[in-house]
Amino acid sequence: MKILYLGIAAAILALTAWNLWTEKDWRKQATAAMVAIPLLLRVLLIK
Amino acid sequence: MQKNHISAAIISILTLAACAVAGASFLEHRKVEPIVRGPGVTEVVKLSAWYAGLAGTPADTDVYVFRGQNPGGSMLVIGGTHPNEPSSFLSAVLLIENASAESGTLYVIPRANASGFTHNDPQEGAPLAYSFTLPDGSKRTFRYGSRATNPVHQWPDTDVYVHAASGQTLSGNETRNLNRGYPGRTDGTLTEKACYGITEMIRAEKIDLSIDLHEASPEYPVINAIVAHERAMPIASQVVLGLEFSDITIGLEPSPKNLRGLTHRELGDATDTLAVLMETANPSQGRLRSRTDEALVLTGKDPYYVKAQKLGRLYVPFDEKGHPIEERVGRHLTAIGEFAFAMSGEYPDRPIELSGVPGYDDLGAKGLGAFLRTAD
Numbered sequence: 001m002k003i004l005y006l007g008i009a010a011a012i013l014a015l016t017a018w019n020l021w022t023e024k025d026w027r028k029q030a031t032a033a034m035v036a037i038p039l040l041l042r043v044l045l046i047k
Numbered sequence: 048m049q050k051n052h053i054s055a056a057i058i059s060i061l062t063l064a065a066c067a068v069a070g071a072s073f074l075e076h077r078k079v080e081p082i083v084r085g086p087g088v089t090e091v092v093k094l095s096a097w098y099a100g101l102a103g104t105p106a107d108t109d110v111y112v113f114r115g116q117n118p119g120g121s122m123l124v125i126g127g128t129h130p131n132e133p134s135s136f137l138s139a140v141l142l143i144e145n146a147s148a149e150s151g152t153l154y155v156i157p158r159a160n161a162s163g164f165t166h167n168d169p170q171e172g173a174p175l176a177y178s179f180t181l182p183d184g185s186k187r188t189f190r191y192g193s194r195a196t197n198p199v200h201q202w203p204d205t206d207v208y209v210h211a212a213s214g215q216t217l218s219g220n221e222t223r224n225l226n227r228g229y230p231g232r233t234d235g236t237l238t239e240k241a242c243y244g245i246t247e248m249i250r251a252e253k254i255d256l257s258i259d260l261h262e263a264s265p266e267y268p269v270i271n272a273i274v275a276h277e278r279a280m281p282i283a284s285q286v287v288l289g290l291e292f293s294d295i296t297i298g299l300e301p302s303p304k305n306l307r308g309l310t311h312r313e314l315g316d317a318t319d320t321l322a323v324l325m326e327t328a329n330p331s332q333g334r335l336r337s338r339t340d341e342a343l344v345l346t347g348k349d350p351y352y353v354k355a356q357k358l359g360r361l362y363v364p365f366d367e368k369g370h371p372i373e374e375r376v377g378r379h380l381t382a383i384g385e386f387a388f389a390m391s392g393e394y395p396d397r398p399i400e401l402s403g404v405p406g407y408d409d410l411g412a413k414g415l416g417a418f419l420r421t422a423d
């Protein structure tokens with residue numbers, strides 16, 4: 001179950017990163033970055 | 048390079064930097080602070096010695112054993128069930144660093160939910176740690192943990208937590224609450240495995256009395272109280288009287304039969320131990336608290352709680368003097384001494400005699416730091 005949830009978190013993290021790099025408006029890029037931080041910390045099993 | 052890729056690169060670098068700073072702080076929380084072995088500790092054993100399934104997991108934890116010179120009964124003190132309740136952990140630490148068993152055997156677990164000490168609760172604004180200055184000027188620092196197992200170690204929570212032995216349902220976040228998982232099971236969550244380890248230890252060592260230490264919010268009805276399994280009621284009533292002689296007022300409540308998963312119910316039902324739980328008053332975990340900082344944890348002084356008391360909203364007296372950590376730890380330690388005394392009176396062939404336990408008045412006069420040993 002944990003692996004499944006980590007997979008979901010990793011997939012959302014990838015989509016967020018993709019959004020960050022394709023988005024034209026830097027403010028929306030910054031929003032994507034803020035979403036990415038907790039996802040990255042969870043995928044790395046830090047928090 | 049496109050303009051938006053330049054900003055994306057800058058923002059990505061800032062994001063990674065933020066993760067590095069935050070990540071380092073979170074990882075720092077996993078370091079285990081030393082507890083110094085006092086004169087009475089004869090062995091330190093891992094909980095996995097009683098249930099091998101815990102070995103190598105973040106739920107494995109140290110058990111300090113005090114074997115007395117003379118044979119006798121046995122007593123277990125469980126500290127750190129909820130790592131956001133400092134008097135529970137600190138009472139265990141003071142036993143380890145000061146106490147000895149003259150007769151019988153004392154077992155002390157300072158970090159019953161070891162995983163809960165490795166993080167804290169989001170959005171609570173709790174201080175990361177609190178410190179004590181020792182008589183030699185050195186400092187000992189301990190972290191303020193979370194009520195529950197670290198979600199990095201046990202994830203996800205189910206929407207509804209079903210207590211395995213009874214089918215009782217509770218809110219999903221209770222899945223990581225050690226004091227809802229007893230008697231535990233081997234094929235369950237990490238939290239249930241830790242519960243199982245503690246239950247197995249009590250069974251294998253035939254522990255006569257088990258005391259689980261807690262703190263509660265001043266607005267919570269079960270506070271400054273002993274909750275006792277029905278078989279432990281006679282002993283607990285003697286302790287209440289004994290504490291009255293020391294001017295410590297404490298309530299006595301029977302363990303509810305229909306509230307499952309808690310130490311005072313399940314350890315008493317699943318093993319032969321006499322199971323009790325004790326609560327002191329901790330404003331730093333309460334809902335009505337003001338600024339949450341190290342001072343609040345240590346002094347227990349809070350103007351909002353003084354106000355709440357005047358409005359009749361609390362279950363403990365609360366004035367400007369607050370509930371300092373010395374008072375809270377002093378209550379727990381004095382009660383532990385009274386339990387040993389009552390057990391020795393009730394079962395004279397199985398005495399439990401402790402020495403060196405810091406007293407309520409000593410703690411108040413000298414401060415808690417005076418009873419900690421210098422860590423190298």
Ligand SMILES: [Zn+2]
Binds near residue numbers: 129261262
């Ligand atoms: Zn508690």
